[in-house]
Amino acid sequence: xxxxxxxxxxxxxxxxxxxxxxxxxxxxxxxxxxxxxxxxxxxxxxxxxxxxxxxxxxxxxxxxxxxxxxxxxxxxxxxxxxxxxxxxxxxxxxxxxxxxxxxxxxxxxxxxxxxxxxxxxxxxxxxxxxxxxxxxxxxxxxxxxxxxxxxxxxxxxxxxxxxxxxxxxxxxxxxxxxxxxxxxxxxxxxxxxxxxxxxxxxxxxxxxxxxxxxxxxxxxxxxxxxxxxxxxxxxxxxxxxxxxxxxxxxxxxxxxxxxxxxxxxxxxxxxxxxxxxxxxxxxxxxxxxxxxxxxxxxxxxxxxxxxxxxxxxxxxxxxxxxxxxxxxxxxxxxxxxxxxxxxxxxxxxxxxxxxxxxxxxxxxxxxxxxxxxxxxxxxxxxxxxxxxxxxxxxxxxxxxxxxxxxxxxxxxxxxxxxxxxxxxxxxxxxxxxxxxxxxxxxxxxxxxxxxxxxxxxxxxxxxxxxxxxxxxxxxxxxxxxxxxxxxxxxxxxxxxx
Numbered sequence: 177x178x179x180x181x182x183x184x185x186x187x188x189x190x191x192x193x194x195x196x197x198x199x200x201x202x203x204x205x206x207x208x209x210x211x212x213x214x215x216x217x218x219x220x221x222x223x224x225x226x227x228x229x230x231x232x233x234x235x236x237x238x239x240x241x242x243x244x245x246x247x248x249x250x251x252x253x254x255x256x257x258x259x260x261x262x263x264x265x266x267x268x269x270x271x272x273x274x275x276x277x278x279x280x281x282x283x284x285x286x287x288x289x290x291x292x293x294x295x296x297x298x299x300x301x302x303x304x305x306x307x308x309x310x311x312x313x314x315x316x317x318x319x320x321x322x323x324x325x326x327x328x329x330x331x332x333x334x335x336x337x338x339x340x341x342x343x344x345x346x347x348x349x350x351x352x353x354x355x356x357x358x359x360x361x362x363x364x365x366x367x368x369x370x371x372x373x374x375x376x377x378x379x380x381x382x383x384x385x386x387x388x389x390x391x392x393x394x395x396x397x398x399x400x401x402x403x404x405x406x407x408x409x410x411x412x413x414x415x416x417x418x419x420x421x422x423x424x425x426x427x428x429x430x431x432x433x434x435x436x437x438x439x440x441x442x443x444x445x446x447x448x449x450x451x452x453x454x455x456x457x458x459x460x461x462x463x464x465x466x467x468x469x470x471x472x473x474x475x476x477x478x479x480x481x482x483x484x485x486x487x488x489x490x491x492x493x494x495x496x497x498x499x500x501x502x503x504x505x506x507x508x509x510x511x512x513x514x515x516x517x518x519x520x521x522x523x524x525x526x527x528x529x530x531x532x533x534x535x536x537x538x539x540x541x542x543x544x545x546x547x548x549x550x551x552x553x554x555x556x557x558x559x560x561x562x563x564x565x566x567x568x569x570x571x572x573x574x575x576x577x578x579x580x581x582x583x584x585x586x587x588x589x590x591x592x593x594x595x596x597x598x599x600x601x602x603x604x605x606x607x608x609x610x611x612x613x614x615x616x617x618x619x620x621x622x623x624x625x626x627x628x629x630x631x632x633x634x635x636x637x638x639x640x641x642x643x644x645x646x647x648x649x650x651x652x653x654x655x656x657x658x659x660x661x662x663x664x665x666x667x668x669x670x671x672x673x
Contacts, residue, residue, distance in 0.1 A: 194437025209445030215290035220519035262360030272319035275526025277330035287536035288543030293339035339412030472559035482519035499538030511585035549594035553587035611647035
């Protein structure tokens, strides 16, 4: 069993000697990295042992042990009794024979992403990297490859910033249902075992749920996360929701202080993602899962969502969202001071499905033409206008947003304001009410000068006129000549004084 004490002592020393201490007052001195605020678009990767059954979702390892669930019944029918074939028995089948990190990196670069966040360890407890803490990792089992390490090298060659996500804390209860019947999850379990600790599952959103994670488990969590920091130097750390549990608070502070101090030693700017209020506001970047905000925020934030509506990993029945719809979300999020982390779920063999690739390439083609309105942009005095309401909150990405040609979002950069129509108009006519010509003494929405208006990607000028009702635009129908991109948002580049 791994001796935790030497590493724990190192963590304490780094915190004691660094600029950040493990308390919220000290951590409040952290600032959001410039690179992160400028990137606007990243890729999330859910790939692991759960990709082998490719059924239900990435929660297969939990659900297959819940008697009567679709995953339980599927497992019995496909693989036999759980006592004879448990979740651990998928590991030898996770061979990743076609895994090509350079090909992944090239695809994500083509998609227009600026940063990539692979899942280093999901709730199932299988590490996708070389580890000294547990033998249950992809370097020693399954693919026998340091997946995170290889990806980091390939991403760096493509100029992509690498992050990492840890969902380890949820492993406390994730395999617990396997003790409810005769399965391969049996006591005694101890640290170092794949299924350890397999505790009873409580209310996920009860901050004081019992049994709470033990000191041994929290120390193990801390060491696993710090090992990722020290070995791979990720510029972004993502955590899932259950770090909000009250038992985690001291360890979150230690982790943040250690991470920020290590980054300071290397002269790097790094960030942590969290959900709900797990971290004190201002010490990390808040994340909204599968949702966004209705209005612009005075602070930087992130949406994480997936190409597939039903699962974060690849399954044989994934319901893929069209890239045009995802682009509208990207534009809306950026206009409100956010960034989009879009998930792709590769197949168990290491290939990325055709529908996933098509979505990524569609986004990339649009960004190649219109990226100047996204990358490095800042918010304007208004995030947008139009009749379509965007609902605030998590898990809203499955709700259709019927955007119209009257729905605009705004970003700015230098001398230019970008007005982005989320839906092309059939007749090529648009009106931006926020840019109407009005009496400056009335403190209008915008009383500056408009010098020039162009449509990004157009091959000829457009007609424009500023009236009291708004800025009137006529594209001459050029949006209808954009082929496969004809249903995507249009970007009007407006030079102002």
